[in-house]
Amino acid sequence: MYQKDEILLERFGDHPTPFYYYDGDALHAHVSSLLARLHPTVRVHYALKANGNVALAGLLRSLGCGVEIASAGELFVAMEAGYATEDVLYAGPGKTVAELREAIACGIGCIHVESVRELRLLEDIAAQTGVLVKAAVRINPDNDLSGATIKMGGVPRPFGVDEGQLDDFFKVLEDCPHVYFQGIQVYTGTQMLKADQILASFGNTLQLAERVQAQYGVAMHTINLGGGFGVPYFAHEQPLDMDHVIDGLNELAEQTQSRIPGVRLIIESGRYLVAQSGMYVCRALYTKESKGEKFVVADGGMNHYAAATFRGRRIRDNYPVRIMRRQSAEILTELETVSIVGPLCTPEDCIVKKAELPPIHEGDYIAFPNAGAYGLSYSPLYFLGHATPAELLHYRGEVHVIREHGDRTDLLHHQRMIALPENVR
Structure with a gap:
């Protein structure tokens, strides 16, 4: 584990996993630098589909971006983020x-x-x-x-x-x-x-x-x-x-x-603006072996970060991944071949396939950098009923919870039970 990981762990605190973490200062610097170098007749519009969190959309608006939407739902988010209607493309x-x-x-x-x-x-x-x-x-x-x-x-x-x-x-x-x-x-x-x-x-x-x-x-x-x-x-x-x-x-x-x-x-x-400022973080629940292959089962996976799986991807390779251990600051150099899977009962829920990684122990953080775009917005959140992850934004010295960790009641939102007779056969 490296010093940067220690700083990140301090920012995470004891927030329950899984969650998305965004470096707002890095995002600010990246977007501001881009906008400052463009010809005055060129305008950048943020593609909201990449990440629809209202706080991130609002930050990009404050830096001078317009917004591009593709639904009435995204129009609602854009208005909540403070965009002027003339700055919206549909x-x-x-x-x-x-x-x-x-x-x-x-x-x-x-x-x-x-x-x-x-x-x-x-x-x-x-x-x-x-x-x-x-x-x-x-x-x-x-x-x-x-x-x-x-x-x-x-x-x-x-x-x-x-x-x-x-x-x-x-x-x-x-x-x-x-x-x-x-x-x-x-x-x-x-x-x-x-x-x-x-x-x-x-x-x-x-x-x-x-x-x-x-x-x-x-x-x-x-x-x-x-x-x-x-x-x-x-x-x-x-x-x-x-x-x-x-x-x-x-x-x-x-x-x-x-x-x-x-x-x-x-x-x-969308992707270029926000991807590299974000990280998806889950935690190792336990390890197991099956027919000679080692697996780490994590508390998050395809339901939160489907892009990391191999569904429909032309490039059948692993996204970058970092293992962070709170208990020790040692630099881990020993490697082993391991696959990391999420909690879903489908073989598609594989977020790392046969990668050479440091040994992973129960409770270790499993972090995917470059996850700020097409993460939560591209994932089957309700599949199998796991809670939606939180989203954290570190900006100007403070960690903001910009999406609360969900709970099981989210699954019933807008649903209605009907009265049924007993013992129907």
């Missing part, structure tokens, strides 16, 4: 009529339209309420230059309007007087770690924006470049050269201002 392919009504009623900054059908719905609702609604079109481009691990465009996808269908979209837009066109959005992928591929994708989007403006005679107020900036989880992955990305993006922004004066560029980011 994406997603399955917005309901009720959700569109709510977004229009609150004066949302921009709705990303993902189909011709959604455009018609937007016009109908706006006409009924007698307002103008700001909207951009999400385009699924013909070419994908991103090299993304998870592709969101350039291939058949439910997201956006295919580039080849834009004639139909803009023909319908001509009959939508209550829709105020803002610009385009292109989001081709996520978990991208190669700066040159990101910049090539951005350049392709900017060229597409110019073609759209010229071909369809629309004013381009915003160009949403997407994001998808990645963080390394595995030993073979190299960190994204963000300095190169920022320099290239700033150069593209300067060039774009000369061709489309006054246009604003938008970057959406």
Whole structure:
């Protein structure tokens, strides 16, 4: 165990596991540095799907981020976090009529339209309420230059309007007087770690924006470049050269201002902003052996941090893990092969598979760094009825509980028992 681990253990105190721990000071420094280096015409919007905790969303707002949402529930969280409605972007392919009504009623900054059908719905609702609604079109481009691990465009996808269908979209837009066109959005992928591929994708989007403006005679107020900036989880992955990305993006922004004066560029980011500030922490309950393989059974797993398991992952490798022992400050150098599983009765609940780790004893902390994004928000919390984990934020010398540890009553929230006759056969 190292000195940094001792400091973390002091911050954890005796808080019951499992929990998420966020370093708010590191998050503050990371995001502030990014925003300070960007061209003044570039705005960063936090993708709330990455981590929907209202305190973290509020911290990012205070640093100068806008927010990108994909449901009415996320709109509610964004409002609770203090975002101004004009700083909210609304994406997603399955917005309901009720959700569109709510977004229009609150004066949302921009709705990303993902189909011709959604455009018609937007016009109908706006006409009924007698307002103008700001909207951009999400385009699924013909070419994908991103090299993304998870592709969101350039291939058949439910997201956006295919580039080849834009004639139909803009023909319908001509009959939508209550829709105020803002610009385009292109989001081709996520978990991208190669700066040159990101910049090539951005350049392709900017060229597409110019073609759209010229071909369809629309004013381009915003160009949403997407994001998808990645963080390394595995030993073979190299960190994204963000300095190169920022320099290239700033150069593209300067060039774009000369061709489309006054246009604003938008970057959406979730994982890159918050992932490395977070850690998932559970505790070893006991160890066992089965047919020659050693297992550590922990009090948390897939139900809280599904991303660490191997469900649907292309890379079948372990996420980084640290073992912390409160009882001793010794540096553990001896290693053994062990798998770490959670408390769920499914073989999918394996969070570490046959890794070389220091010996783990009952009560040791098992900590997963880089867990600030797609942790709790991406996990099957209610599966098998375990309590939801707490979330702790260390910020400016104080540890804040920003989500209370759940209990069994959470499982019955919104449920209703009915009266049943006795001894029914």
